[in-house]
Amino acid sequence: MKPFIVLLLSFTISLFVIKIISKEYDFKLSARIAMSIMLVFTAIGHFVFTKGMSLMIPKFIPNKEIFVYLTGVFEILLAISILIPKFKYISGCTLILFLILMLPANVYASFNNVNYQKGTFDGNGLTYLWFRIPLQLFFIIWTYISTI
Secondary structure: OHHHHHHHHHHHHHHHHHHHHHOOOOHHHHHHHHHHHHHHHHHHHHHHOHHHHHOOOOOOOOOHHHHHHHHHHHHHHHHHHOOOHHHHHHHHHHHHHHHHHHHHHHHHHHHOOOEOOOOEOOOOHHHHHHHHHHHHHHHHHHHHHHHO
């Protein structure tokens, strides 16, 4: 829920700041700025909640903590690259693929009741997917519309 709020607030603020600066609205740029801010916000979670996020990764994958750090760095790189006009298309495609590939981790975490913030197994469980899957689809559509 927090990433969704960050996305919408960032979009609203950037939309009005761009309007003040350039005298017109730029919805796509505002959407990319908001997605960039949201990606940095979620990337921070990879470094703050590393233990809990590593619990979201299936047991057969080795070096979970390194994987969590790398995906956090990757999110930051995507956050930067979607703001560069020359790279926005390829970055948008890459981000969409990344969002699709990360969905199984959320499904796995839900089935295993992972609470990534506490690093425990007392999370919301399957009910979380009723929110997370539509949210992930929303992020994918948002990225598509703002970068393609």
